[in-house]
Amino acid sequence: MSNLKWRLAIIGVLCLASVWALYPRNVKVRQRRADGTFFDTTTYRVPLRKGLDLQGGMHLALEVDDSKGVVTNKSEAIDRALKVVRTRIEGLGVSETVIQKSGNDRILVDIPGIDNRERAIKIAQDQAFLEFQITDKTGAFEKALPRLDGIAREKGFGGAVASAAGATTPSASAPLGGLLTTGTDTTKGAASAKSDSARKDSVKADTATLGAGGPISKLILGGQMPGQFLFERANYDALKLFFESPAAAAALPPGKVVRFGSDSTVIGNKVYRSLYLVDERPIITGEYLTTAKPNQSPLEGTIVEFTLNNEGGRRFQRETAKHVHDYMAIVLDKVVMGAPPVINSAIGTRGQITMGGKDLQAAQDLALVLQAGALPVPLRVAEVRNIGPSLGQDSINKALTAGTIAIVLVVVIMLGYYRFSGMLAVGGLALYVLYTLAVLAGFDAVLTLPGLAGFVLSIGIAVDANVLIFERIREELDRGKTVRTAIDEGFRHAMSAIIDSNVSTILTAMVLYQFGTGPVKGFAVTLIAGIVASMVTSIFVVRTFFLVWLNRSRGAQTLSI
């Protein structure tokens, strides 16, 4: 008797716990305002997490990009990169993002509900390595041009690109320095006359040696400040490829590197982009940066304002003091951002990066990645999945329909075949659904579409244990046992089959969990939760139902089974 009370109490507690686990509640969600600040808000919903395939969103797998150099310890590099990627993605302000390491060399990023694929990829993948480099003022680039021309001729650079350039700009072949006056006349005339004249001297010396101009030198014009050079936008890809080659890098004077600019300039009716020769050693890097925030300035458009920490500030001040009247290129991931400003006097802990024509969101994103820090290794995209929210909702609806129909069919079969006992089994099945969902909510498991399918399937499989037991009870009744003994024996004898078959299925599901990814992991979790819940309901709950029934109809000679 008291045994029965205990059983009922346990079932009751399990039900209450399940209902509590599933009760809709306020869930904290982090959201982002238009200006890039965050606020916490709450939504009221059932605490079951929907996977990306059900609610829409993006799944991204990033791996170490070793095409640009060997990465010795990938696993350790990924660990460090993971922290940075996490900070950045969480900064997006989307709730329930999942960022985790997979294997030794991969980062998995799940962002629910994001609709802009490129933007998310950019935020996760941008290396965000910030450097401040002083532009060259010794005319080293002009001196290196003949050598570069030689290399370009050897490698057959001239062909396609030179003809393309010829077609668009005959004037591009004008000797270097010839356009200098044009350059200073443009809107960017802010470039100081002092530096202009200073450079003219060095340029004049070079133009003589350049002669008719080689394949490279005929594409390149002098810029508006020392170390800056302009070329037509159409030649960007070819020049970038050329300057990235080791031969070209070797031809440059030691300690100097070429960096391309992010902006384009319009001179006359042509669009030019710029390249810079800068000191290889940065005067400071982004590691000293403490805060970065987007802003809008009436003069420069969108900007990102940043502050450095004390150590960085001291270093920045010391270095800038040495370089007064020089131009400082702000280089992000090897690209010069905006026009390098001139250093008028030593600068302390504050600075800004101009974003050119980019919008405020671009500034927000840059601030985000700068503040999260640079990635220790370059990452490349290994996998992207993007699922629209409407598709996910459609999947949920369909799975619900299928689930409802499956339940109705199973209930009809069980009631039709086992009658009263079938009713007990159906009661067990109802608790099974409740418990499984509660376990999923309790473990914060993610519901995916294959997971939902597995759940629907498990409704069919869940009654298996009941069927085993009921068939066993029938056999015992056939052997002339009394109802009470038959039920006892039926449960006892069916036990080994139920346990062995379920344990082996759980083992398979665990393997699936270990080796699966995303949706398949969700499937394995649902399967395991379902099996455990079905064992509990069939062995314990339905047994209790029988005991209650036996108790209420004492001395029952027959059992409807």
Added chain:
Amino acid sequence: MLRILHDTKYDFIKPWRIAIGITVAFIATGLIFLGVHHGLNRSIEFTGGTLVQAEFAKRPDVGDLRGTIDAAGFRGAEIQQFGSDTSFTIRAAGHQTTGGKVENTATEIQTALEQKYGKANVHIARTEIVGPRVGDELSRNAMIAIVISLGITLLYLAFRFEWRFGVAAVIATAHDLLSTLAFLAIMRLEVSLTVVAALLTVIGYSLNDTIIIFDRVRENLKKARPEPLYDVLNRSINETLPRSILTHVTVAAATLSLLLFAGEVIRPFSWIMLFGIVTGTFSSIYIAGPVLLWIERRWPRTSGGKAGPSAKSTKAAPPRPTSPRTPVGAR
């Protein structure tokens, strides 16, 4: 009480040659299909590539659509209707993009579609881009998962039953794997990760079935009166027949509702599960049983068991224990 196939005395083991003939023929057909189609129809998760699912406002001309995709530089892309006739998947292998970046492929396809049909008339519901290395890794992991799960099962059964049962169950399960792969090849179903999950579910389900029969065999073997294994097997299969039928019916009901109502994404999963019910039942009876007998004949246990599958033993199981059948409480 309503009873189906109660107290049957079929000789399930006897036609083992026919059964094995059927299954070998089926698997061979699958192999031929594999040869003709150059392997399984693997999803981009395994092959690497780009998949774009586009929903159109009205049904586009397929030729037109193909032309648009070809013009965008994705020659040889597979274009398939997906569920409704306004929904299409475009699957491009490799990544021949201008920027050389994997992630640009989907954008290029999207741009091409939006230019052709107008931004308002085409909606990109889903994109998947998978690098080639990911696919190799997945294939390997799927293989490892299957092999490990079979190995663990073998160990568990050897521990709970006996190694002979373990080996027989694993061989029956391996048969299910082969016949399901043959089914995949014949139906040209796309093998995705979800399908691998379904495959493992089939393995679990079939194993479930085999274990329940073996559990009965174990129990019947423990009974005092020695009986040839051949008869024990037959009796055990017959005794568990009502349970098998009922369980298969309920699982089939759930699977059918998935197949019919759960939509296109889950359809391959449902097909495999449906086939898995058939092959699981078949192998538990016609593969696991005869294999157990065969193992028993090659490596007999010290006591009992003499008959092999070819042994023309008693046709039916001996009469059941003499307890009188009391008809109880039919309603």
